[in-house]
Amino acid sequence: MEPARIDIENIGGIESVEAEIPPGVTVLAGPNASNKTSFLQAIMGGLGSDSVSLKGDAEAGSVELAIDGETYERTFSRAGSDVVADGDSYLDDPALADLFAFLLKSNEPRRAVETGADLRELIMRPVDTEAIQAEIDRVQDERARLDDELDELDQLKQRLPELERRKQSLEEDIEETRSELETAKADLEEVDASVEDRREEQNELEEKLSELSDVRSELEEVRFDIETKRESLESLREERSELADREDSLEAVPDAELEAIEDRIDELRRDRQSLNTEVSELQNTIRFNEKMAEDARQGSHPAIETETDGGAPGALTDQLVGDEQRTVCWTCGSEVAVDRIEETLEDLRSLRMEKMDAKDEVESELDEYTERKREYERRRENRKQIRNRLARTEAEIDSAEDTLEMLSDRKEELRDEVEALEAEVEELETDTYEEVLDHHRRANELEYELGKLENERDEVEAEIVEIESELEREGEIAERREELQEELVDLRTRIDRIESEAVEEFNEHIEQVLSILDYENIERIWIEIVEREVRQGRRKTSRNAFELHVVRSSESGVAYEDTVDHLSESEREVTGLVFALAGYLVHDMHQSVPFMIMDALEPIDSDRIAALVDYFSSYVDYFVVALLPEDAEALDVDHHRVAEVGAQEA
Numbered sequence: 136m137e138p139a140r141i142d143i144e145n146i147g148g149i150e151s152v153e154a155e156i157p158p159g160v161t162v163l164a165g166p167n168a169s170n171k172t173s174f175l176q177a178i179m180g181g182l183g184s185d186s187v188s189l190k191g192d193a194e195a196g197s198v199e200l201a202i203d204g205e206t207y208e209r210t211f212s213r214a215g216s217d218v219v220a221d222g223d224s225y226l227d228d229p230a231l232a233d234l235f236a237f238l239l240k241s242n243e244p245r246r247a248v249e250t251g252a253d254l255r256e257l258i259m260r261p262v263d264t265e266a267i268q269a270e271i272d273r274v275q276d277e278r279a280r281l282d283d284e285l286d287e288l289d290q291l292k293q294r295l296p297e298l299e300r301r302k303q304s305l306e307e308d309i310e311e312t313r314s315e316l317e318t319a320k321a322d323l324e325e326v327d328a329s330v331e332d333r334r335e336e337q338n339e340l341e342e343k344l345s346e347l348s349d350v351r352s353e354l355e356e357v358r359f360d361i362e363t364k365r366e367s368l369e370s371l372r373e374e375r376s377e378l379a380d381r382e383d384s385l386e387a388v389p390d391a392e393l394e395a396i397e398d399r400i401d402e403l404r405r406d407r408q409s410l411n412t413e414v415s416e417l418q419n420t421i422r423f424n425e426k427m428a429e430d431a432r433q434g435s436h437p438a439i440e441t442e443t444d445g446g447a448p449g450a451l452t453d454q455l456v457g458d459e460q461r462t463v464c465w466t467c468g469s470e471v472a473v474d475r476i477e478e479t480l481e482d483l484r485s486l487r488m489e490k491m492d493a494k495d496e497v498e499s500e501l502d503e504y505t506e507r508k509r510e511y512e513r514r515r516e517n518r519k520q521i522r523n524r525l526a527r528t529e530a531e532i533d534s535a536e537d538t539l540e541m542l543s544d545r546k547e548e549l550r551d552e553v554e555a556l557e558a559e560v561e562e563l564e565t566d567t568y569e570e571v572l573d574h575h576r577r578a579n580e581l582e583y584e585l586g587k588l589e590n591e592r593d594e595v596e597a598e599i600v601e602i603e604s605e606l607e608r609e610g611e612i613a614e615r616r617e618e619l620q621e622e623l624v625d626l627r628t629r630i631d632r633i634e635s636e637a638v639e640e641f642n643e644h645i646e647q648v649l650s651i652l653d654y655e656n657i658e659r660i661w662i663e664i665v666e667r668e669v670r671q672g673r674r675k676t677s678r679n680a681f682e683l684h685v686v687r688s689s690e691s692g693v694a695y696e697d698t699v700d701h702l703s704e705s706e707r708e709v710t711g712l713v714f715a716l717a718g719y720l721v722h723d724m725h726q727s728v729p730f731m732i733m734d735a736l737e738p739i740d741s742d743r744i745a746a747l748v749d750y751f752s753s754y755v756d757y758f759v760v761a762l763l764p765e766d767a768e769a770l771d772v773d774h775h776r777v778a779e780v781g782a783q784e785a
Contacts, residue, residue, distance in 0.1 A: 136756060137204070139729075141181060145196030146211070147173025147188050160748055160758045160774040164767035171761035172239060175732045178759060179237045180209055182730060183224030186233060186241070187211055200225065202729060226728065231261055235718035236728040240735030244718055248711035251699060254662065254681040258637050261722065264630055271626045274619050281616040288609050291602045298599050305592040312588060316581040323574040340560065347556040354549040361542045368535040371528055378525045385518050388511045396508050403501040410494040417487040421480060428476045634679060637721070638662045644717035651750050652713070652743050658694050659686040660710060685710065705738035712739070716751070724755075731755040736762060741769035748774075 138157040143149050148170045156178075163171040173188075180187040181200030189196045195212040202225065209222035226232055234244055234257065244257050642661045649660060660683065667680045685702065688694045699707060719731070731751060736744050744766050752758045767776065 139757060140201040141177060142197075142199040143174070143177040144198075145190040145193035146177045146180065146198060148190065149173045149177065150190060152177075156757055156759065157775050158756055160752045160760065160770070162767050162770060162774050162776045163759065163761040164764050164776055165761075166763065172734055175237075175239060175734055175759060175761060178730055179229075179233075179732060180211065180220070181207055181224065182232065182728065183209075183226035183229035184233050184237060185218075185220050185229070186237070186239075187218060187220065189213060189218055197222075231722060232724065232728045234260070235715060235722055236724045236730065237732045238712065238715050238719075238734065239732065242711075242715055244715040245708070245711035248683065248699065248714050249704075249707045254683060254714070255634070255679060258641060258662075258681060258718075259634065262630075262633055262637070267626060267629055271623065274623045274626060278616060278619045278623065281612050281619065284612055285609070285616070288606055288612070291605055295599065295602055295606075298595055298602070302592060302595045302599065305588055305595060309585065309588045309592060312581060312585045316578065316585055319574065319578040319581055323578055326574050343556060343560050347553065347560060350549055350552050350556060354546065354553060357542055357546045357549060361539065361546060364535055364539045364542060368532065368539060371532045371535060375525065375528045375532065378521050378528060382518060382521045382525065385514055385521070387518065388515050393508070393511050396504055396511065400501065400504050400508060403497055403504065407494060407497045407501060410490055410497060414487060414490045414494065417483055417490065421483050421487065424476055424480050424483070428473050428480070431473045431476075631679075634664060634681075638664055638681060640721045641714075641717050644720040645713055647720065648713050648716045648747075651746050652709075652739070653746075654709075656687055656689075657685065657706075658688050660684070660713060683710070683714070708735075708738040712736075716747075719751070719754075729756040731758045733758070733760040736760070736766065741766045745769045745771070 136158040138155045140155050141153070143152045143154075145151075148168075152174070154174075163174060165171055176184075176187050177198045178200070181198040187196075187198075189211055195210060197208065197210045199206060199208045201207075205225075207223050207225050209220055209224055211218050211220050213219075234242075238245065246252070247254060247257055645660050645662075649657065663682045663684055664679050665682045666677050668675050669678050670676075683699050685697045685699060686694055687697050699710060702710065719725075724731070731754070733748075736747075739747070744760075744762065748758065748760055748770060762770075
């Protein structure tokens with residue numbers, strides 16, 4: 136592999152550094168506060184991490200990292216108390232690398248062990264538990280929907296016997312009605328044979344009956360129209376009364392009063408214009424006199440010609456001889472004192488203020504009269520609109536009354552016509568024909584009843600068929616629900632399985648790392664899944680937690696279990712590093728991140744550091760580790776060493 140190249144500007148304590156990082160192990164050897172961590176942060180920043188600090192006196196910095204024939208450039212700038220990153224990076228998502236590949240002292244897994252933080256959250260963070268929960272919610276929703284469908288099918292199943300009984304009852308009623316109809320038709324034929332010779336009279340009666348039905352129908356329509364029109368008329372009369380009341384409530388505006396207001400408005404506008412003119416003229420006069428007085432004081436007024444004692448024109452200073460300054464009045468041409476002009480200016484200013492006050496009073500009165508005029512005009516317009524609506528309502532009332540009168544006349548005509556037709560029908564109806572009509576009515580009623588029963592029977596049969604068709608889906612739905620139930624059980628246990636598998640894998644790799652370090656007094660470090668009761672809002676619930684255990688051995692060789700809280704500070708730091716290194720192996724970080732970064736190894740002795748570096752160097756392409764000079768001496772001489780950031784030596 137080709138060496139990687141890095142160009143650093145204003146990162147951490149580094150102002151500017153360019154360096155090459157060959158494949159294999161690169162050792163940053165130097166004392167504390169020699170910018171080793173800053174160099175490691177720069178590599179992390181180039182790969183995609185945002186855990187980068189800027190030089191204290193810089194507002195921006197940059198990292199350019201060239202690796203595998205590609206160059207990645209990122210910039211960092213201050214935004215208040217934060218540092219904002221921009222640009223291209225090697226990693227699309229550096230979250231996992233920040234946890235288990237970039238092992239600085241501030242590394243979150245290392246700190247979590249040291250401070251007793253939640254290890255479960257760290258181990259499970261790469262697992263998309265939210266997606267699993269979303270899938271659980273989806274399956275639960277679908278199962279609930281299927282449960283609803285099964286409930287509906289169960290209700291339909293319970294309804295089926297009732298429908299079968301109803302169908303059987305209808306079949307019996309149909310047979311009975313059909314038998315009665317056949318009897319009625321036979322009776323009708325027998326009666327019809329006896330009155331065949333009166334067929335012509337029968338036809339005439341049927342025509343009269345039809346005509347009577349039509350006239351009655353029209354009479355009913357007229358009655359309905361009359362009722363509707365009366366309701367409309369009543370509504371119009373109520374509207375007329377309401378409009379009349381509104382008109383009475385609006386006080387009329389006399390023409391003379393409105394004209395007086397308009398005259399007063401015109402007068403006030405003329406007064407305002409006159410005052411505007413006077414104020415403007417006074418302002419011009421004041422400005423002119425102010426300028427003349429100022430020029431006189433400076434000796435530059437064109438009307439002044441000063442003379443010396445000899446009578447000849449003198450210097451400007453001769454004008455200042457005497458007790459007061461004087462100038463020539465522009466109105467009368469006589470010589471006056473400048474102070475007199477100042478007094479006149481004060482009088483003019485006072486007069487201007489009086490005119491301005493008078494103008495304000497005129498404008499205030501003008502606004503008052505203008506608003507009063509608008510109010511009168513609005514009142515007049517409202518009265519005008521009400522009168523127009525009142526006139527339209529009166530016209531609609533007249534039209535409705537005319538229509539109502541016409542409908543009433545038509546109703547009387549139709550009533551007379553109905554009475555006449557009923558008399559004719561009564562005259563045509565004989566006892567014999569009445570019997571025929573009774574048989575006709577009976578046959579018609581039975582035919583209608585038979586049709587209704589058959590329709591109801593058909594509807595019941597259709598409902599039975601539909602229910603039976605729906606019930607055919609019951610097995611399919613039940614089977615799908617069983618599948619969902621199994622899927623739900625699998626999903627609900629998936630997180631538990633993932634937790635168990637993750638902890639098992641972490642424990643295996645923790646044991647592997649411990650075997651490399653070979654501590655005599657630490658027999659074992661492992662993670663146990665325990666259930667703890669936690670509070671969520673107002674209620675308590677149980678959730679899994681990952682508890683770290685340590686088995687130590689005494690000087691006599693007796694093993695005993697201890698907690699992380701009882702470890703010394705250096706032992707907790709070592710345990711945190713062991714946990715982070717196990718995470719590197721669990722997640723196969725070497726497959727996605729070409730660099731492994733390691734810092735703050737002071738709690739580990741030199742030989743164990745060398746063993747760790749040799750072991751992990753076989754996994755990763757570029758292993759960059761920061762060490763104190765004495766610890767670096769224990770490493771293999773084949774490793775690339777950087778004694779001082781920015782100055783490389785073989």
